Amino acid sequence: MSRFGREGAGSPAGVAPPGQEASVAGGLPPVLNALLRRLGDERELPDYAELQCRSNYSFLDGASHPEELVARARELGYRAIALTDECSVAGVVKAHVAMLEENETAGQRCEPLIQFVVGSSFRLHGEPESAPLELVALCQDREGYGNLVELITLARSRAVKGEYRIERRDFTDPPAGASDLSGLPNCLVILPLPYGATDAVLDEQVTWASAVFGERLWLGLCLLNRPRDAEHRARVLAAGARHRVPVVAVGDVRMHRRSCKPLLDTLAAIRLGQPVQACGYALAQNAEQHLRARDRLEMLYPPETLAESVRMARMCDFDLKRDLSYNYPEEIVPAGYSPAEYLCEQAYLGAAEKFPQGVPPAIAYCIEYELSLIAELRYEAYFLTVYDLVREARRRGILCQGRGSAANSVVCYCLGVTAADPLDTVPLFERFISKERNEPPDIDVDFEHQRREEVIQYIYQKYGRNRAALAAVVITYRSRGALRDVGKALGVDAAVIDAVAKGQQWWDGRSALLERMAEAGVDDTSPIAHLWAELVLRIHGFPRHLSQHPGGFVISRDQLSRIVPIENAAMPDRSVVQWDKDDLDAAGLLKVDVLALGMLTVLRRALAFVSAQRGEPWALHHIPPDCIPTYDMICRADTMGTFQIESRAQMSMLPRLRPREYYDLVIQVAIVRPGPIQGDMVHPYLRRRQKLERWTVPVAKDMPGKPRPPSLESALKRTLGVPIFQEQVMQIAVMAGGFSPGKADKLRRSMAAWRRKGGLEGFHDELIAGMVGNGYEREFADAIFRQMQGFGEYGFPESHAASFALLAYASAWLKHHHPQAFLAALLNSQPMGFYSPSQLVQDARRHGVRVLPVDVRYSGWEAALVRFDAPDDPCGQPLSAAVPMVPDDPCALRRVGVRLGLNQIKSLGEAAALRIEAARLRDGAFRSVADLALRAQLSRHDVQALAAADALRGLAGHRRAAAWQAADAVVQLDLLAEAEGAVVEPAPVLRAPSEAQEIVADYRALRLTLGRHPLALLRERLRGRGYLSSAELLDTPNGRRVWGCGIVVGRQRPGTAKGTVFVTLEDETGPLNVIVWPKVLETQRRALLGSRLMGVQGEWQQKEGVSHLIARRLVDLTAWLGQLETSSRDFH
Structure with missing residues (x-):
């Protein structure tokens, strides 16, 4: 065919041959040609x-x-x-x-x-x-x-x-x-x-x-x-x-579609940073670009x-899909080996180390089966790359642990990638890799969050930036961002936008959005209000920009930039591909997740402190399993700061489930998830665990001409007949429904996505028919399918829960036996977790941990352990030698405390803190504030930050005196630079701040106080209004109408709670949990979202060790806090 259209044509499309009229093809305007054709022969x-x-x-x-x-x-x-x-x-x-x-x-x-x-x-x-x-x-x-x-x-x-x-x-x-x-x-x-x-x-x-x-x-x-x-x-x-x-x-x-034109104009206005009415010719002239x-x-x-x-x-x-070939790098394989040979060797070497008494036959069979499937799918280099990253991290002393579906792999366990012993669970390799699924596996490895960057840079150095990059994350518009950007584009007043956005903490649709506008003073019947709401609705979920995945790396044998574009990330020394994880999966590109986990940082730091306390090296494997006092603490829901079992929902479940061994924790981690909750798995399991309900594993009837299917006992017995984990659903589909393992995995994937994409219903008839045909009752088959639908709200694989349960137990053991080490490690690992440093410190002090304030004479950059040689020792000594420790010995507990670090000061940089520490170690104690400023080369800002945090008390006295001396010290430094012998005025005698002023200053500078809790100062006033403390409420009979009050430290609205909001308050005696039902929320939204100090009137409920206040009325008492600055963790 000729380059210019049909064969034999000698001119470009739409161009007349030389010498002929070239202005219009065909001699007539296209519109007339079109009309003639349509009126004439009705051609297509x-x-x-x-x-x-x-x-x-x-x-x-x-x-x-x-x-x-x-x-x-x-x-x-x-x-x-x-x-x-x-x-x-x-x-x-x-x-x-x-x-x-x-x-x-x-x-x-x-x-x-x-x-x-x-x-x-x-x-x-x-x-x-x-x-x-x-x-x-x-x-x-x-x-x-x-x-x-x-x-x-x-x-x-x-x-x-x-x-x-x-x-x-x-x-x-x-x-x-x-x-x-x-x-x-x-x-x-x-x-x-x-x-x-x-x-x-x-x-x-x-x-x-x-x-x-x-x-x-x-x-x-x-x-x-x-x-x-x-x-x-x-x-x-x-x-x-x-x-x-x-x-x-x-x-x-x-x-x-043409109807998208208002949205297109709004997006253009957002891009240009101007209201729509000011964009002029920068907007499309009409709606034809559809x-x-x-x-x-x-x-x-x-x-x-x-x-x-x-x-x-x-x-x-x-x-x-057809043409985008991709190969994983193979340089990890030593010379003389094929990838398959090297993976096999390392797997069996690891197995011998994991099972020194001999590899059990079941484990050996799993290794052989997995290696054969890995070889068939040619994933050996992928496994070896992950193995290399884990090995390198451990060589550097970085804690790491694989999780997710990879924990279903015995090979991953033998390689040291995952830590959950396959003998403790029932690994299902098809949950991880399936030949029928024809999609790459996904190995997630958690590394210490403060040292993960070392692993990331190791990847770049090993493979080069043209062969390795992070996956993208598509940042989309959420409700508040959409409200703000669309409001600005429409020219809405900034104060009105701010008021509406602050009231929009979650997405409830168009009608609720109009209600928020009305609350902010906008006429919700006006055209601008309806246009604003409509555009927010349409832009919600729109891509805003690309960001970097938390740690998903794509690594290629060949040049990655010829597979997918690579661009600079916002962070230095990072590069990102233009595809997110779903794109990578669909395109068949393997991704290894180099993820950050704060608890691994905490565990490594805490174990280092324990090593110093005990005078011998301690690691995770030294933590004794099945510690009864640790499980007692867990059953009391005394788990603030621990891993996975520290949230309010977990704390509410712990006294009811009462974990007493490792596998109980596996279930505990998994059961407080939307999937089990929506699938109606929680209450049946709890009733059976508490022996309030009898249960048996369903047995198939004999069917003529068919062998009886295998018993479901191996799949259901460990969870008392209730399928809690994704792997169990897959096992039931295989054993009772006649599915192949690969097809069962497709079912599992449909379960996870059916609410978004549908597809699960396609398995309904086949599963029900298979189970009934194999002799199971229709009622049982229908119940199983309903539970599968529940997993559409997100459920854990057993392997993932098993990995997390290990860390949950280790953190709980440290909290119970070494609370000082655990607190110091938590403070030094911030930001992370559910709880603020203030809450963590108060919890530790309630457990008898002695916490010392920030002090330039003793504090380093980080929190540290100190030992007390006498009960009345006010300062303690740095813990440089072993202090004999006897578990659960109150005397031993009192001999160790925690000194807060300079990192707790909100306005002080690390460089200045390290200069303070270095100057003190090099030349001895500071003699005055001026001496400190001179030797540590501190700026005016640095000295003022130290004074505001009360870190100069040992050198200058109380805060006001310290602030004067801080200013004077900087003046002296300036004078020294100009002339010697300059006269410096003596410091005046200043009145010490009141207790309330000290607390306000503590929160402003440190975000916590070691003085009394703010509500202790308000207690008489609160008591006069009928407000009970958290401790007093615990002694109140169930069902009593009461008033409670506390500083708001958290608000949550889980997707499974049907609009209910859970608020956590805190007073001087502990936390108070409040439940706000949707009807109360509708009428008292302003107090719910706006209060920093909240009063609550409602019904007190206390059962099975779980207590909460069911709100009937909310009162905003924030004004009582005066200048006190507080913050809360809301809707995360």
């Missing part, structure tokens, strides 16, 4: 492919999701659609998956299929604003795709995050180190000629592009019903004729230009 509409289309992955420059664009294009009967987001392919995987789904549906209905074309667009840097130069590139094949994504990588690498820079010379003279991208080989290029440009500008652009791209260049004709469309069409067609370049119809699409019906296109475009779009699409034969 012309085929069309949209080849210039941006989605919302152009970030604020597209108003539709990729899936919406693909679905709409097929609905309109397009032959193909290209996604050409600006310098990005972030949306192409989602579009490709949508194309597969659309074509599956079309195939079932015998409808035409749609082709998806991968592309991108670029606005070249350095061009005049009056004549911008934009290129649209479309991939013809795998080589072209590699060239395109490498070009995107190059453009992104030159700019800060979110921007790019590409110039003409990049297509003719690529920079050193890049592949030869001259002319962008194997890509078709469209040059959309600028609207309103002169012939000279058009000729210059076409001349340059023709020289660079040759016969792979088309001129883009974009007609959007603008006033000068006829002139523009004539100019483009004439330029094509002069330069003998074909012309193709394009739509410069930004939205899938996917238009083919009869509409037929009226606008010359028929040859429409046909050319289809011909171009047919020349693009790149398929993401």
Whole structure:
């Protein structure tokens, strides 16, 4: 076929042969041609492919999701659609998956299929604003795709995050180190000629592009019903004729439907940082940049230009799933080994170490089975890469532990990647890897959060930045961000926006949003209110920008930047691919998750303190299992600061479930999840555990001509007949429903996604029929399926819970036996966990831990342990030698305390703190504030921060005196710099602050106090109003109507609680849990969300060690706090 359209044609599409009229193809305007055809022979509409289309992955420059664009294009009967987001392919995987789904549906209905074309667009840097130069590139094949994504990588690498820079010379003279991208080989290029440009500008652009791209260049004709469309069409067609370049119809699409225009304008206003009414010509002139019906296109475009779009699409034969080959690196494999041989050797070496008495036959069988499947799927190099990371971390003394579905792998356990002993659970390898699923495994490894960066940089150093990068996370609009951005775009007053946003803590839909507006004084019947609400509703969930995954790394044997574009992350020394984890899975790219876990940092730090206390090295494996006092503490829900069992929901469950051994903790970790709650698994399990309900494992009836299926006892006995874990559901599907292991895993994946995507119902009939056909009662089969639906709300795999239970027990053991070490480690590992340093310190002090204040004479940067040689020792000595410890000995407990570190001071930097510590160690004690400032080279800000935190008390007295001396010390330093012998005025005698003033100052500077709790000062006033303390409430009979009060430290609204909000208050005697039902919330929302000191009137409930106050009335008492600054952890 000729380059210029049909065979035998000698002119570009839409261009008359030389010597003939070239202004209009066919001699008549396209609209008349279209009308004549439609009135005449009623021929079919012309085929069309949209080849210039941006989605919302152009970030604020597209108003539709990729899936919406693909679905709409097929609905309109397009032959193909290209996604050409600006310098990005972030949306192409989602579009490709949508194309597969659309074509599956079309195939079932015998409808035409749609082709998806991968592309991108670029606005070249350095061009005049009056004549911008934009290129649209479309991939013809795998080589072209590699060239395109490498070009995107190059453009992104030159700019800060979110921007790019590409110039003409990049297509003719690529920079050193890049592949030869001259002319962008194997890509078709469209040059959309600028609207309103002169012939000279058009000729210059076409001349340059023709020289660079040759016969792979088309001129883009974009007609959007603008006033000068006829002139523009004539100019483009004439330029094509002069330069003998074909012309193709394009739509410069930004939205899938015309109705998205208000949203498109709003996004543009957000992008430009101006209200819509001030954007003027920066907004699209009309709503034509949508996917238009083919009869509409037929009226606008010359028929040859429409046909050319289809011909171009047919020349693009790149398929993401089929053509995107990917290989994992193999340099971890020593010379002389194949990956399979080395993995096998290391697995068996690890097995011998894990099972010194001999590898049990069941474990040996699992190893053989797993290794054979890993080899069949060619995942050996992936396992070895993760093994290398774990080995390197341990070589550096970094605690790490695998979790998630990888803990179902015995090979991972033998390699030391995971820690949960497979003999303690029932590993189900198909939950981790399935041949039928045909998707890559996902190994999650947690590392200490303060040292994970070392592992990340090790990956970059080992594999290079062109072969390794972090996965992306798509940051989407949530309710408050959408409210703020849309409100600004609509020109709403900033104070009104702030008031509405503060009242919108969660997403309840359009009607609730209008209620929030009314509460903020907005007329909720006004057009602007309804437009604001409508646009927020539409933008909710829209991509805002790309960020970096918490730790998901993509590592390739070959150049990664030819598989997916890499761009700079906001953090230094980080780079990110443009695909998120779902995209990577769909494209078949393996990802290893190098995750950060604060509790691992706490455990490593706490064990270091324990080693110092005991005078011998202590590690996790030294912690004795099955410690009765530790489990007693857990059963009392005395778990603040521990791992996984410290949340309010977990604390409420602990006294009822009463864990007494490791596997009980596995269940405890997993059962307080939306899946088991929604699947009605919690209460049956608790009743059976408390022996309030008898249970038996269902047994199949004998079916004629069929062997009896295996007993479900192995699947259900360990959880008392209630399927709590995902693996159990898979086992039931295999054992009772006749599913293969791979199909059972597909069922499991459908369970996890059915509320979002559907698909679970497709398994219903097959599962029920299989179970009933194997002799199980229909009632039992239906109950199992209902529980599967519950897992759609998120449930834990048993392997994951087993991994987390190990850390939960270790943290609880440390909290009970070494509370000082545990507190110091928690403080030094912030930020992390549910609780603030203030709450952690108060909890430790209630447990008898002595905590000493920040003091420049003794404190280092971090909290440290000190020993007391006498009960009345006010300062203690640094714990540099072993202090004999006897577990549970109160005397031993009192001999060790915690000294707060300088890191607790809100306004003091680490560099200044380290200079203080170094100066003290080098030259001895500080003699005065001036001596401190001079020797530690402190700034005015540093000294003032120390004074405000009361860290100068030992040198200068109380806060006010210290503040005076701090200012005086800085003055002295200034005078010393100017002249010796200068006279310094003596310090005046200042009155010490009151207790209340000290507490306010403590919270402002340290976010905690070692003085009395603020509510202790208000207790008489509270008691006069009838408010009981938390301790007094614990002695109150169940069902009594009472008043409680406390500082708000947390608000939560779990998705499974049907709108109920849980508030945690705190007073001087401990925490108080409050439950706010939706009806109370509706009438008292302002007090619920606005209070820092909250009074609550309601019904006191106390049962089975669990207590809470059911709110009937909420009172905002924040004014009573005066200048006290408090904060709460809300809706995380």
